[in-house]
Amino acid sequence: MSAQPPSSATVGAAADAARGGFGDSVARRLMSAQEHAGTDWSNPLRDAQDRRLPRIAGPCGLVIFGVTGDLSRKKLMPAIYDLANRGLLPPGFALVGFARRDWENQDFAQVVYDAVKEHARTPFRDEVWKQLAEGFRFVPGEFGDQAAFEKLRETIDELDRLRGTNGNHAFYLSVPPKFFPGVVRQLKESGLAEGGENTWRRVIIEKPFGHDLASAKELNKVVNDVFAPRSVFRIDHYLGKETVQNILALRFANEMYEPIWNRNYVDHVQITMAEDIGIGGRAGYYDGIGAARDVIQNHLLQLMALTAMEEPTSFDADAIFTEKVKVLSAVQLPEDLGAHTVRGQYAKGWQGGEKVIGFLDEDGIAKDSITDTYAAIKLEIDTRRWAGVPFYLRTGKRLGRRVTEIAVVFQRAPHLPFTATMTEELGQNALVIRVQPDEGVTVRFGSKVPGTSMEVRDVSMDFQYGEAFTESSPEAYERLILDVLLGDPPLFPRLEEVELGWQILDPIEEYWASHGKPAQYEAGTWGPAEADEMLDRDGRCWRRP
Amino acid sequence: MIIDLTDTSASKIGATLVQARRRAGSPTTGAVLTLIVSTEERHHYDAMKAASQAAREHPARIIVAVARPEVARTRLDAEVRVGDDTGPGEVIVLRLYGELSAHADAVVMPLLLPDVPVVTWWPDEGPETPKDDPLGRFAQRRITDAAEYHKPMDKLRVRAAGYSPGDTDLSWTRLTPWRSMLAAALDQFPRKITGAAVSGEEGNPSARVLAIWLRQRLGVPVSRTADEGPGITGVELMTPDGPIALTRPDGELATLSVPGQPDRPVALKRRETAELIAEELRRLDPDDVYAKLLKDIDVPFTEPLKVGGPTVQKTREAAAPGEPSPAAAVAKGKRGASVDGTGKGAS
Numbered sequence: 056m057s058a059q060p061p062s063s064a065t066v067g068a069a070a071d072a073a074r075g076g077f078g079d080s081v082a083r084r085l086m087s088a089q090e091h092a093g094t095d096w097s098n099p100l101r102d103a104q105d106r107r108l109p110r111i112a113g114p115c116g117l118v119i120f121g122v123t124g125d126l127s128r129k130k131l132m133p134a135i136y137d138l139a140n141r142g143l144l145p146p147g148f149a150l151v152g153f154a155r156r157d158w159e160n161q162d163f164a165q166v167v168y169d170a171v172k173e174h175a176r177t178p179f180r181d182e183v184w185k186q187l188a189e190g191f192r193f194v195p196g197e198f199g200d201q202a203a204f205e206k207l208r209e210t211i212d213e214l215d216r217l218r219g220t221n222g223n224h225a226f227y228l229s230v231p232p233k234f235f236p237g238v239v240r241q242l243k244e245s246g247l248a249e250g251g252e253n254t255w256r257r258v259i260i261e262k263p264f265g266h267d268l269a270s271a272k273e274l275n276k277v278v279n280d281v282f283a284p285r286s287v288f289r290i291d292h293y294l295g296k297e298t299v300q301n302i303l304a305l306r307f308a309n310e311m312y313e314p315i316w317n318r319n320y321v322d323h324v325q326i327t328m329a330e331d332i333g334i335g336g337r338a339g340y341y342d343g344i345g346a347a348r349d350v351i352q353n354h355l356l357q358l359m360a361l362t363a364m365e366e367p368t369s370f371d372a373d374a375i376f377t378e379k380v381k382v383l384s385a386v387q388l389p390e391d392l393g394a395h396t397v398r399g400q401y402a403k404g405w406q407g408g409e410k411v412i413g414f415l416d417e418d419g420i421a422k423d424s425i426t427d428t429y430a431a432i433k434l435e436i437d438t439r440r441w442a443g444v445p446f447y448l449r450t451g452k453r454l455g456r457r458v459t460e461i462a463v464v465f466q467r468a469p470h471l472p473f474t475a476t477m478t479e480e481l482g483q484n485a486l487v488i489r490v491q492p493d494e495g496v497t498v499r500f501g502s503k504v505p506g507t508s509m510e511v512r513d514v515s516m517d518f519q520y521g522e523a524f525t526e527s528s529p530e531a532y533e534r535l536i537l538d539v540l541l542g543d544p545p546l547f548p549r550l551e552e553v554e555l556g557w558q559i560l561d562p563i564e565e566y567w568a569s570h571g572k573p574a575q576y577e578a579g580t581w582g583p584a585e586a587d588e589m590l591d592r593d594g595r596c597w598r599r600p
Numbered sequence: 601m602i603i604d605l606t607d608t609s610a611s612k613i614g615a616t617l618v619q620a621r622r623r624a625g626s627p628t629t630g631a632v633l634t635l636i637v638s639t640e641e642r643h644h645y646d647a648m649k650a651a652s653q654a655a656r657e658h659p660a661r662i663i664v665a666v667a668r669p670e671v672a673r674t675r676l677d678a679e680v681r682v683g684d685d686t687g688p689g690e691v692i693v694l695r696l697y698g699e700l701s702a703h704a705d706a707v708v709m710p711l712l713l714p715d716v717p718v719v720t721w722w723p724d725e726g727p728e729t730p731k732d733d734p735l736g737r738f739a740q741r742r743i744t745d746a747a748e749y750h751k752p753m754d755k756l757r758v759r760a761a762g763y764s765p766g767d768t769d770l771s772w773t774r775l776t777p778w779r780s781m782l783a784a785a786l787d788q789f790p791r792k793i794t795g796a797a798v799s800g801e802e803g804n805p806s807a808r809v810l811a812i813w814l815r816q817r818l819g820v821p822v823s824r825t826a827d828e829g830p831g832i833t834g835v836e837l838m839t840p841d842g843p844i845a846l847t848r849p850d851g852e853l854a855t856l857s858v859p860g861q862p863d864r865p866v867a868l869k870r871r872e873t874a875e876l877i878a879e880e881l882r883r884l885d886p887d888d889v890y891a892k893l894l895k896d897i898d899v900p901f902t903e904p905l906k907v908g909g910p911t912v913q914k915t916r917e918a919a920a921p922g923e924p925s926p927a928a929a930v931a932k933g934k935r936g937a938s939v940d941g942t943g944k945g946a947s
Contacts, residue, residue: 096790099817100783105889107776107879111784114864139867142777145784146856147864182852183867219862221788 109143112540115223116149116214120238121230123154132167133174134532139187140177143537147218149190151210155197163193176530190218198234204245222254225539232263236277243281259288259539262353266344268557275550288539293354294546295531298494302361317440322466322483324446326355327600329454338419347430350450352556359446362461363436372545383555387435392566397586399429401453404578411578427573428452431586432563453578458600459490481511495519603680610710613678617690620682631689634713635660636720638735647723653874655689658881661713664693667701674698676707705734717884725749729762741884745770752805760894765886771805772890773876777868781846789858791839796822799908801829812896827908831870
């Protein structure tokens with residue numbers, strides 16, 4: 056049932072070789088030809104039929120900037136251990152931490168050890184730890200400190216010599232975006248951005264990719280000055296989730312969904328990402344950014360693209376990218392932004408039995424802040440498949456519960472043989488893909504109520520991905536880090552996708568900046584009344600997820 | 601929840617399952633396959649545990665069939681486990697006494713989940729021709745373990761003769777980490793291979809199967825060394841630049857040596873049965889690579905099995921000083937040295 060990773064038999068050290076405008080399979084053939092130029096060598100131990108052999112990354116190392124952060128400790132370090140435990144990291148893999156701490160290598164190893172013990176998904180095994188820990192290094196320093204980067208370069212050279220990382224290194228920028236330019240420039244000036252022949256250097260960046268189109272372009276320019284586009288990996292961790300990859304399996308590996316996956320049968324689509332937490336200690340980051348920029352621009356638009364796109368010719372990066380861009384380019388904003396977009400701020404209330412304060416009372420938030428903690432927008436996709444089908448995207452903090460889902464709501468069935476009373480309790484059929492938590496798929500359909508003559512009522516049929524799969528299914532970061540090390544790009548949004556996202560969101564943000572104020576909603580509810588009115592205008596209503 | 605049923609029937613077991621699920625409030629099941637475990641009483645608990653663990657990755661209805669032909673009176677007892685800590689799926693343990701022990705298929709048939717694939721696993725010695733076993737007949741995939749037999753290679757040979765698509769053996773499954781590491785090493789160090797050497801515990805079927813696989817894929821002579829294990833202790837692939845060596849003397853941490861590069865540690869632990877079963881359940885179509893391998897199982901190796909290990913090594917050196925090598929094939933001197941080196945690595 057799980058979506059299998061796209062096959063990639065020969066992604067080697069030179070995996071970043073020119074891909075140009077070719078289809079990926081052509082590019083790959085070209086690439087392996089270049090890799091072994093002048094010979095017709097192919098690995099005799101590899102066999103297309105032999106599908107037990109997993110993809111193992113080649114010799115390489117990972118450098119994490121901002122290694123003391125939450126993300127690094129809770130997600131990255133455990134993911135690296137889990138990868139090693141599954142035998143997917145190369146022998147001699149090296150992990151270098153870079154941060155403003157007065158640490159020795161062993162202090163760093165202890166931090167990783169604690170993080171792994173606490174957060175890793177797979178059981179702790181001594182021999183795996185031993186293999187990993189020998190490759191740990193720590194470089195103390197500021198992001199603008201030339202000497203520290205010089206030290207980093209020495210460390211990397213030493214790892215190439217002692218651990219055999221062969222000059223292949225990925226730089227994970229787990230730092231606030233304001234540091235990006237400095238770090239990237241230092242990487243270039245210290246000669247770290249280029250490894251030499253037959254090696255690769257890659258850079259991994261996390262959202263936010265700017266706060267509007269102009270700043271995104273600026274950021275891309277900074278990064279692209281130093282790294283080639285194919286060496287830049289933008290993490291959208293949603294795309295690493297099994298359920299999100301399963302959207303493609305569900306849609307394109309089955310025959311029963313695709314025929315009805317269009318305007319003839321679909322009434323509308325609701326994509327929701329709800330959080331039950333507030334902004335916590337992130338006021339500095341969040342104020343001025345808001346829910347729409349933080350979530351809709353990247354996660355929700357990506358989910359929408361995967362839900363709405365046409366069938367790609369393959370699961371190669373180029374093929375999927377082409378289809379996603381087609382959908383994002385066809386997005387139409389509503390003409391009356393006031394009527395079809397809503398933003399809100401959580402007010403104080405009781406969240407799941409706990410008394411919580413409102414957004415404007417949070418530490419570090421100005422009393423007159425107009426930052427949105429809730430955003431709902433209506434989009435249309437002007438393609439033959441989707442014209443006239445609204446896509447409602449909403450996200451918010453301090454909502455009823457934590458949930459992310461895609462609900463495809465079908466048109467109401469014509470009930471010729473049924474009288475109105477028979478179908479009074481019947482809603483619209485819906486197919487819901489639950490992304491998190493409790494991953495799975497629910498189908499809602501009408502069924503006869505037992506015992507009555509003929510009354511029909513909604514029932515749900517549930518496929519729980521998580522009934523058992525999740526226990527063993529990899530974390531999003533595991534998949535994404537491995538893909539970076541393999542140089543396999545299908546799950547990473549490209550520059551164009553990021554810019555298209557801002558093109559869609561910018562007019563809405565501009566409208567909001569000049570019109571009115573965010574509506575208040577009580578914490579622990581499903582958003583402001585204005586959001587319900589927004590759907591009511593279209594004769595629809597929000598699902599309670 | 602464990603429900604014991606004595607002197608029962610398949611239909612009663614089926615009804616009990618439905619009831620138990622109702623009571624738990626989840627009348628549907630998300631199982632993707634039925635896993636039949638055909639085993640003996642003394643192994644059934646471990647096998648059940650391993651199967652339940654594998655079911656965490658592949659939700660399954662697990663049917664453990666324990667034959668008790670030594671009991672005279674014909675009777676069926678069952679143990680139904682739902683929603684307890686054994687795992688997410690359902691487990692049914694069947695005890696078939698007397699004459700019924702030869703007709704396990706009749707009891708299992710009505711308990712198979714509709715439509716989803718069936719996998720049968722024999723944790724013990726298992727049948728010679730899995731396809732002809734009553735419990736193997738309706739399975740898409742049949743998992744045996746030659747290492748459970750005292751002459752594993754004999755067992756593999758018989759099974760090779762009676763192979764049918766869908767058969768697989770854990771002595772092959774155990775090799776996946778070795779094979780993937782070797783393939784990855786060769787990806788990174790692409791050279792022509794002129795010879796190979798495998799060393800491993802005496803009588804270990806996986807070592808032999810690995811040697812056959814290497815010979816088949818590389819088309820070069822493969823020399824073998826029997827030592828004290830545990831399991832496989834080392835593999836060398838000869839290249840014009842020197843050997844690529846993967847050695848694992850202790851069964852846990854291995855070392856990968858590539859010419860001109862620093863040695864790298866590799867965690868290559870021998871895996872638990874549950875992990876092996878989970879790997880087998882990942883794909884349910886016939887394993888063509890394994891089938892191809894079995895065709896070569898009887899082709900003799902050009903070089904005789906060498907004996908490694910500290911004690912045996914010493915006696916051999918004392919007995920035959922300056923023993924001439926019969927196989928003066930490719931890269932003789934180098935390979936001779938490499939095999940000795942591997943033997944030393946094992947100590």
